[in-house]
Amino acid sequence: MEIKDRIIEGAYELFIRYGFRSVSMDNIATKLGMSKKTLYQHFTDKDELVEAVMEYDITHDEKDCMLSTGNALNAIDEVLNVIDTVADQLSDMNPMVLYEMQKFHPKAFKIFQKHKDEFILKMITQNLHRGVTEGLYREDINIEVIAKFRLESMMLIFNIELFPLAKQYHLKDLMQMIGEHFLFGIVSPKGYKLIQKYQQERNKINNDAKK
Structure with missing residues (x-):
């Protein structure tokens, strides 16, 4: 693996787990077992590294999203697949x-916004x-409005004022709850039955796994 790629992947792991502010270039160098001089040979400063990490994360997220979509049997299955994929992430x-990216690394945040x-x-x-074509979503939904609503509702889980940093609020659980609530709000009777079917199948798989 190229040194630059190693740096990006190592930095990504630290940033995701600990946040941007608390991870220094020293921390990244220590994790990778290399000198800070090597880091700065590939990245001018921490800002440039954060931007590279953001590009790396987006590339992988898009691949995962396309894979989840391509493997989906229908629109509801697609949403549930994406929810599972994102929840794992x-x-x-x-x-x-x-929050920290927006405040301390605005260029990287613009990449994310795009x-x-x-x-x-x-x-x-x-x-x-x-979903509308398949008869699983209601025909009367305004797709442009609902799409923007869904987009912004996905970002709510990162609002620390709405969901303070406490044990009862876990990003994974919030993503799943908000995603399922959204689905129930747009499905047709046919789609509603399909969601229930998928939920029963998933509950059975989870129960079997616990045995």
Whole structure:
């Protein structure tokens, strides 16, 4: 693996777990077993490294999203697959990551915003059209409005004023709850029955896994 790629992956692991503010270039160098001089040979400063990490994360997120979409049997299955994928990504994420990126690394945050407002919005919009076509979502929904609503509702979990940093609020659980609530709000009777079917199947799998 190229040294630059090693640095990006190592920094990503630290930033996601501990946040941007508390992780220094010294911490990253120590984790990777290399000198700070080596880090600065590839990145001018921490800001540039954070931007590279953001690009790295977006590239992998888009691949995961496309895979979840491509493997989906229908629009509801697609949403549930994406929720599961994102929930797994959030399981070890520090809730302060987005807030700290916006405050301390605005260029990296703009990269994230572009990804959110273009790629994620496009994927949501396509899913809504698919669900209506399949008869799983209500025909009367305003796709443009609902797509933007869904996009912004996904960001609510990072609002530390709404969901303070406490044990009762875990990003993974919040993502799943908000995602399922959204689905129930737009599905047709046919879609409602399908969600119930999927929930029963998942509960059975979870119960079997605990045995």
